[in-house]
Amino acid sequence: MLHLEPRTEPSRRWSVIAPPLAVALTMLAGGALFAALGKNPIEAIRIIFWDPLFSDQFAAYARPQILVKAGPLVLIALGLSLGFRAGVWNIGAEGQYIMGAIAGAAVGLAFYPAEHWAIFPLMILAGGLAGWAWAMIPALLKVRFNTNEILVSLMLVYVAEQLLASMALGALRNPEGGGFPGSRNLQQYPAASNPELIPGTGAHWGVVLALVAVVATHVLLSRHKTGFHIRVAGQSERAARFAGVVPARLVVFCLGVSGALAGLAGLFEVTGPAGQISIDFNVGYGFTAIIVAFLGRLHPIGILLAGLLMALTYIGGELAQLMLGLPAAAISAFQGMLLFFLLAVDVMTNFRIRIRKGRG
């Protein structure tokens, strides 16, 4: 019989081994799944993990897409991880992402067709503020009336989606768009666009900000008092109060930062890769970022790697659907396995397995 025994301290060795081991196990189990579907497992795994980066045929298109997808995922996940560490559960990043995009685009479109260097910075400000303000709704309701931030932030996603639709069809609709829904394309408006900075990399300002945010949150968590308070609060509310943490202030801070970062991610998306406000502008980055945050174990560097890995499986998964005719559900299951195996292997960080003799 296997038997789990708690460790007195988390094992450092296991916390390093766990992620690569989880990826390896996912490849094995995923390969078995693909084989059961009648596909060549080795080819499928190669297409998902290798071809987007190194194949002559696809890399030129796929490689930039990895940063385009990883940028917003990492940016949003970093903000969420602060709250998750402190026990503040912002599930509504998707809504904050949408609001950031709407507000940012609206500021840009208001100046159309003027050309001025200050327009883009103003849009960035508007995007961040809108995401922050949208997150302040669950924050203030929680602080004031002790409502559950999980429910409020989640429900506000659907409010934001309705607002997005009404903007795409109404106030922000392209007057020269022949009645089609959707705003003007911001990529074609230089003062408000977020171009690819180095051709062929997919890196735009949002990717740059994501990298800056990785460093900033790492410094915040490891060196700054606020980060320390976040970590204490996540471990024990009583110890945190004893350390002088005011829980309400922490709720406002964590929701505020994650909302602002999600709003910025939305702004960079609408001005860059997406180009315009449309009904189906959001594609679920705000929810996927929750998985990325946990896959990266709420650690900034881990989130960076998890974001890149998640982006890779998205691109590779699309490629596998195209090349091998794998169903989309198989790719989703494959991504699910990744999280499943990571959480399973992670148990070893805090427990050791003992083999019990006899029947007990």
Add this chain to the structure above:
Amino acid sequence: MDEPLLVVEGLTKAYPGVVANDGVSFSVARGEIHALLGENGAGKSTLVKMIYGLVRPDAGRMRLSGQDYAPSEPREARARGVAMVFQHFSLFDALSVAENVALGMEAPPPMTRLAERIRAVSEAYGLPLDPDRTVATLSAGERQRVEIIRCLLQDPRLLIMDEPTSVLTPQEVEILFETLRKLAAEGTAILYISHKLEEIRALCDAATILRRGKVVATCTPRETSAAALAELMVGAAFQAPERQPVEPGQVLLEVTKLDLPPDNPLGTSLREISLAVRAGEILGIGGVAGNGQEELVAALSGEATTAPGTVRIMGEPVGHLGPNPRRQRGLLTAPEERLGHAAAPDMTLVENTALTALARMNLARRGFIDWPRTRALAERIVRRFDVRTAGVEHAARSLSGGNLQKFVIGREILQEPRILVVNQPTWGVDAAAAAAIRQALMDLAAEGAAIVVVSQDLDELMEISDRFAALNGGRLSQSLPTRGLTVEQVGLMLGGTHGMHRPQEASHAAP
């Protein structure tokens, strides 16, 4: 001669950096009350956890009633007739006594039958307990009885008791001892862990003494003096704390008519608490647990805030200020609960130093924590207070209870407080470490600090405090000079209503 009930041979258990038990061997006979004595970190807890199946030994073997015994989990230990009463109770406050007992059973009988059995056992062993009462309304002694009765319902052959008297009043201790003697007379063996030497001499038939994970002696406590026992335990001559009387100075901490509603429905509200502590003075606050101790400490530390004027530090109103502003003004606190309150379990000792020391020690510049200096302070605490750990980068929860307590108290003392509030400073700490902590508190007072010690250990309060007050139902009695107070007087101050019911009274009280 029969084989003893429990034979332990060469048990060894190592944790990273520490060998908790190193080839421990001893035996317990049927009907014997056997003491397990040792300092903090001597390996007592690890040893009994192995006997109770919570921890698996690395080497060695055990025999129970002549058969091999290697429990892999407590359930197996219980099935073989081994029961344990822990130092910290695991009871649900909002449930009744009977419900709590049922939760710990494999196959609980219907509630009415269980209540009858609880009543029967409690009367047979002189442990009055009403099965229908809510645990929240019970005193610490009564809670312990719930745990004991929970064990007795399993008809144990070996009962392990971990520091059972640390929360009991003198009268409650007497009742407990009678029960234990009765059990022993019926053939139940009792493994009794304590560091109160007089108790062990009064109660136990045999004693095994552990030091640094090894058995250093076995003796008959009745024939060995307390001083000799202490010396065996510590391995050096034992030093009782010394007190140099100091002329009290100005009033540093003053509390005036402090009222505080409880923050949970089962808490105690504080009513019109007034006290004053002068420089160089130690005020001891006694009382049975649950009479407002935690609430009072929270109101002093700043975790609970009140009207500004109700708490004053050197005349300045601070009742509305949180913990850190009070720390900056020199008021430091060491709460009772070590893990999860005074320390964050999974954080390192360095990080736990930052938990309270940032404000007073200026360890953060513009919000950025100076980790090298924090680390240096953590190392000083470990060295100065003899905290046994493999290093300051280890998590708080990897320390034994007593060592963590030394760390928590040391952390506050090394910040040179003007006023120090401590709750249960030596709870679960062995004699030598307790003496060191008390000595440190007295030295601090001698240097001119004002100290409030909240404790349930009356001997401790009598030993170190200048004045004594009792907390009862959220009210604080007037404080009296400790010198000249008798234990009986103190018992009266504690209020009587929370004292012991004699068995016959309690059987009336049962519906």
